Structures are given as structure tokens and as C-alpha cells.
Amino acid sequence: MRKTIGLTGDGAAAEAMRQIDPDVVAAYPITPQTEIVERFAEFVAEGSVHTELVTVESEHSAMSACCGSSAAGARTITCTSSQGLALMHEMLYIAAGNRLPIVLINVNRTLSAPINIHNDQSDSLGSRDAGWIQLYCEGAQEVYDTVIQAVRIAEDRSVMLPVMVCLDGFVVSHNVEPINVLDDQEVKDFVGEFRPVINLLDTENPISMGNLTLPEYFFEHKYAQAYALEQSKPVIAKVDKEFGEKFGRSYGIIEAYRMDDAEIAIVTLGSMVGTARVVADDLRQQGIKAGVLKIRCYRPFPIDEVAEALKGVKAAAVMEKALSPGAPGPAVFSDVLGALYHKGVHVNLISYVAGLGGRDVPAKSIRRVYEHLQKIAASGKVDRILNYLDLRGWQ
């Protein structure tokens, strides 16, 4: 039976994992992901899942064990944050390169140094080129729904790629929200059975995986992998749509919120979307044509959708919780800019880096970003491209 209960973002992720009942979970604890592993270990102890939980000795081994189990034909899920994702970095590329449909829940936390356990998106944004599908969630309900969808996306025959589901640490992971939880059987039916394309346990038909691949073939292999990632977008959309038809909730690749006639817009991902919506609503009441463009699917990057949504906008700001030191702009900003260039759309685009290391991003600060955009829209001139929100001493 469906029911609505109070769950944190981590709790919602763990509940989705319980209902998916994967074959193997290999994970290592790190704040703010810890609650997911702990909760899941409880499910294992009480016998409410059939999963083999591998309590590995590091995140590097977590992703390594996930590769082994996935290659052996087992549905496999893991979760981590920050330093854990960084320690997995080498393995992220291998999981994608081996075309293993692993699902990873990443609770976004900043990266050391200085050490800090709080939220920003440096960890997963820093892994953007690993070849994974990356989905960013706004709140705990979306986390729950997206984890379930991720299994289907990853295992789709035309995709066969790992999927990372990202949620902001503490802001989402530790906040209790009313979550509509599906019936166990509904989730079971939705995710279906994992039918691996290749399988190490098929000893009658032995295959070699992970072979050394020299310049003769390497490029083609990597291109095929990149192509699969690009082509996964319709599958992500299809799974989300089917989920919506069955359960009444869907999110899209992007969400254009009050964008139809918007003159100024904030483009962002994760929990900042929710705050930006509230501010945009306020501004709309005052007659200001403000909108929000939520990027839910960050890899593959929705080039067409983003360019289309921003067409006609006079000024837009990309807000993200990560730096890209020494780069012409941070990651998401650069991607949005690239999408506009691809499609020949001109928008006065600026960047706002916000909320590093857990600094709060309140509505009043987002309002200032919109004010900045109003000035640019009015003058038609961009005064400064790279901006830092609520950074002390920065003018």
C-alpha cells in the first residue's frame, strides 16, 4: 500500500533501496551519507532485503566490489559522499568504461582541504567526465523516486551505464519531509529483473572483460561509450514519464519553472532550485518576469532543452556549488554556455558560485542574484561574468 511518512533524504534513499532489494550493496560510511548505509544494514539485519551487503574497507574497494558484482550479473547499488567519491574516482571511469549499470547515491559534500563535512557539489561535479549519468535531486521525494528510476535507466539495454543520483548533504539528506512511499510490489514491478548482457558467472560461455586495448581500438571504444551516454537522454525521459504515468510524479530532464515569458532566469541544480522557485514566485507577484531553469539531468547535458528554455531570456545566472579554479568559469556555467553556443542562442549569461562548504544560500541572497540580472537585462551589458555569492570581502 502507498503511504506518506516522514523521511530524511538519506532515509528516502534507503527506503528506495529496501524496496528495490538489490542483489549486492557494497558501501563505506561517510558523513552525510552514513544514514543510508546504517539504515540499509538494519534492513539486512532484520531480513527485509535479500541483499548481500559487503562492508568493504574503503570506497575504492566499494566501487571495485560493485564492479565485480555487477560484472557477475548482480544488481548493484552503492552510496557515498565527498572524499569517498574522490577515493572512488579511478573506479568511476572503470565502471563506466566496462559498461556496468551500477547505481550510486552521492550525498553531495565538499572536498578537503580544509576538511569540512558540509554541502556543496564539488564532489560529483568534479566527477562529471567519468562517463556516468548524473541526476540531481531537489528534495527527498525526488531522491526516492529517482533512485527507483535510476535502476531502470542504468540497466536499459541501450544504455548499460552507471547512474549517479545526487542530493545535497544535510539540506536534503538530513531534513525530514513527508514522502509518498510506493507499495513494495509496485517498486518491484517497476524495476523488474536485471537481465545482464554479459555475465562472468556464465562459465559455459567465458568472456574476457577489461582487456588491454591499444591505440588501434581504444578511441572507438571510448567513443562508443560516450555515444551511449549521449543517447541515454530519451531513456531517462521515457523512464521518468512511465514513472509519472504509474505513480503521478515525474521531473523531466530539465524543468522550466515560470520560464515561458521569463526575462531573467536562474539556472541551477539540486536544493537551490527549491529556494529559487520561492524567490521567483515572489518576484512574479511584483510583476518581475523571473524564472528558474532546473537541470535535473546534468550528464548527459541537455543541450537542446537548456538552449530552448533560455531562448528569449534577457539575462541568466548559473548558480552552482562548486569552483573550477583557473577555468574560464565553473562547470555548470561552462556547460550552459556551451549549450547556447551549440544552438546559436545568445543570452547575457553570468555565473554565481554559491554555498561552498555548507554556507547557507537563503532566499534573500538569491533575490540579489535576480537584482543583478535585472540590471543586466535593463542595460544589455554584463558588468561581471564570474560572481561569488555571500563571499566575505568580495565586491
Place this chain on the structure above:
Amino acid sequence: MASLKELSQREILFTGGHRLCAGCPAPIVVKQVLLAAPHAPIVVNPTCCLEISSAVFPYTAWKVPYYHNAFENAAAVASGIDAAITALRRRGKLDENKKFSVIAIGGDGGTYDIGFQALSGMLERGHRVLYVCYDNGAYMNTGIQRSGATPYGAWTTTSHVGDAQKGKQQHRKDLAWIAAAHGAYVANASLHNWRDLMRKVEKALNYDGPSFINVQAPCPRGWRFPEDKTVEIARLGTECCFYPLYEVEDRGRKWVINYVPRNKIPVTEYLKPQGRFAHFFQKGNEYLIEEFQAEVDRRWEHLQRLAKMSEDL
């Protein structure tokens, strides 16, 4: 263990046509291990000479499921495969009678050094995995650099012989001992004694728990000896007790020496044919031989004491 006649009728699961050096120890070890495996083998192979030479796309020398993933994680990858088997069996997705032999085969670098943590984790968690280290005592794949398994005084490309330093400054890490401390089934073996090695492999894979077998694997290229001497050098290594053959059972408590040389030969007989120890025999460097011999004796005596203590068990 199967008789020689029975073994001769089994299929060799590692084919020729690979790109390993002539006289390479790795395929000798692999063939023995796969021949001895009692169930359907699944091999995990970390980055090393064996990997880069045996599975070059679109070819493979492996007639069994084979997975290379990375350098430092074979034990963790194998742990995942073991977990998958357990989980799929629990769900009734595997044929009840089907049994697997999950085997990780790695070099000493991927085992003693960079893969040490993953190995420890795998042994501690108790996976039904046999980890075989073909111990050629250096990072051969990357051009003969020292590892934790390189013997004292040996020349490598990161432990050179010069006026200020004569080869590797430290003695080898004794990894089998550390593995034994995990309570796993542990054995030291050598490729020249196929009967001993294969018996151990079979035992390990019939054991309902983790196991580790370290195999002496003389490398003609890195040790600097002619490629028709691989087996002979291994024999000398065991005859001088540098590489004794033993096994540890009963969760690390019972130490059994499987081969006691009738005449323990001096280490010089083992060192002399190997170019990596050439400087041991130069005037003024006699102390290297003495130190090498002393350490071999210390370890051999200690092993004998442990074996003696274990006799009552």
C-alpha cells in the same frame, strides 16, 4: 589430488599465443592453478605483466571468465563476485549444484603494496576467494622497480647499485605471515613444485573461506638469468630456504612445513646465477651475502619453531 594421468586429460584453460616473455613464470603458475581448480574458475587479474600480455583486445588467452579491472583492487573485485554468487544463489537464480572457484591472480606489486588493503579486507571479511600472488619480486610490467617483495640487496630500476647504495636497502615483507594473521588458509608455494602448488590450490578452493597462496615466480627478464632457467632458479630458492614451502591452517595457528631440504644450500647458489645480485660477488660487498644469509636463516628458524609448536595441534 588428481593423479598425473587424470591431470593430463584435463583441458589447459590458458592458451598459447599470449605475449609474455619466453621463460615467463606467470603462465606456468596460471596453468597449474587453473588445472587444480575443483570448480568452474572465474579469474580476476589486476594490472601486471600477466594482464597486459594475456588479454590484448580483441584477443584473450583465457578460456575461463576473466576480468581485469585495475591495479590495486583484485581482491575487492573478487569480493564483489563472491557477493554476487551468494546473493544470486540466495534468490534461486543459480543452479544449486553449480559451484565456482573465484580466483584472483596478481603480481607482488598489486598484492604486497598497492593492493595490500584490498587483500586484507577480502581476507578479513571471509570471502570464498583464493588470492594467488605470482611473486616475481618487483614491478616488472613497468620496468623492474622495487616492491615490498623485492629481496634485500637486489638491483632494480628504483634500487640501483652505486657508490652510495647497493641495491634494495630493506628485506622483503613477509606477506604470507600477515595473511595468516587474518585467519585465512595461507600457503607459500613455488612453480617448480607443481604437485605441492596444485594440492594447495585445490585445498584452498575447497575451503569455505578466504585463502592466499604466494608463489615463487622467478622472472628471467627482471632477475637477469637465461629464460630456460626459470624452474631451476625456483628450485634453488627453495633449496636454500629463501622461499620455503609451507602452509598455515586452523585459522592461522597450525604451521606446517611441506618441504625440508635434505641439504640446505648456501644462498650464494641461489644468488649467483641472477644478474640482479651480481654486485654481491664484487670485492668489498661480502657483507651483502652475509646479511642475506642471516635473514634467510632467521626466518627459516622461526618458521621451524612455529611448525614445531604446531605439531601438538
